[in-house]
Amino acid sequence: GDSVTQMEGPVTLSEEAFLTINCTYTATGYPSLFWYVQYPGEGLQLLLKATKADDKGSNKGFEATYRKETTSFHLEKGSVQVSDSAVYFCALSGDNAGNMLTFGGGTRLMVKP
């Protein structure tokens, strides 16, 4: 079945540092890929998405490129802020009824001033 693997956290960075959170996936067919963010005490919010190979999703300074050859969708940001502290989830939407999501385990990011 489908699966998503992302780097374990927590990841602790200083403000303005470069961020990479690795995500790789296993899926049949051609899934869509997503990054969701969860701030403390809240639900998940869509951060960005990519629907086909070589697409780049971007939002709020975050970027991720759909790499089919390496089955990866790594999240990057050039300069993190304290307000980026949250848990980040990589997910895919596969060829199942309703296109339900398969999630990675989540990576907690802590940004210190």
Place this chain on the structure above:
Amino acid sequence: NAGVTQTPKFQVLKTGQSMTLQCAQDMNHEYMSWYRQDPGMGLRLIHYSVGAGITDQGEVPNGYNVSRSTTEDFPLRLLSAAPSQTSVYFCASRTTAGNQPQHFGDGTRLSIL
């Protein structure tokens, strides 16, 4: 707009008790789903529905029932609560249009003693 509304936000149950977690959405979305979030495991799909009167099992359906009598509501029932069901539960909905993201509620934190 309210989006996806979950009630209650917090609940403590004793082993063997039953209860219903409520989920309502006001976006006229066809697809609705329930996930549970456990540390290090991301979100796992419990049950989902692709429309009123249609439900199906996800990855971890045992111990839970769902029904979908209206487009707006998708309640999740715990028949006989067990400590292993201690978790944070998220309801989500999305439109049938291809590759659209899911919208999540703020979650219900459930503890089974």
